[in-house]
Structure formats: structure tokens, C-alpha cells
């Protein structure tokens with residue numbers, strides 16, 4: 239099963255195994271991983287699922303919609319910033335490590 243590891247600003251770490259097709263955002267909500275809100279339900283319209291990818295997972299390019307939303311994140315956008323709702327286990331990665339943004343709203 240694909241694995242997602244979330245690194246939190248306070249040093250805590252959560253690792254979850256998820257079914258293929260699960261997004262980084264949905265996996266966080268389903269496993270009570272704090273720090274990801276997912277206000278729009280995964281429509282790339284809220285930027286409250288902002289994460290920064292740590293490992294060099296072979297991810298798809300940022301889409302135009304994702305790019306626009308990443309300019310609206312509460313925490314400053316970084317080069318490795320992505321929307322967790324747009325990163326799909328099994329399709330985009332088998333294992334991914336992400337830093338959770340300190341603030342989402």
C-alpha cells in the first residue's frame with residue numbers, strides 16, 4: 239500500500255498507509271492527521287491542504303488551477319509546495335514525505 243509521511247512544524251511525525259486513489263489531503267482527514275483542513279473538499283479551490291514535498295517523488299507537473307491556488311496559501315509558497323488534494327496515492331506516488339504548513343487559515 240502507498241505510504242504517506244507527514245512532518246509537522248512541532249516535530250511530530252505521522253505515517254499512514256492508504257489505498258490507491260487516496261489523496262494526501264483525504265488521507266490526513268481520514269487518519270486524524272492534524273494541520274490539513276481541506277475546506278473545499280479537494281477541488282483545488284481553498285489551498286487549506288498546502289504541503290511541501292520532502293522527498294523527490296516523481297510527481298506530475300502543477301496544473302494551472304493548482305498553481306493559482308498555491309499563490310494563495312497562508313504560509314508562504316515554497317518551490318516544493320503542492321496542494322495535498324491534488325497528489326494521489328498510486329497514481330502520483332507510492333511513498334511520499336510532506337511537511338505540513340504551519341498555518342492553513
Ligand code: FES
Nearest residue numbers: 278280282285323
Ligand atoms: S482541499 Fe481545497 S485546495 Fe485542496
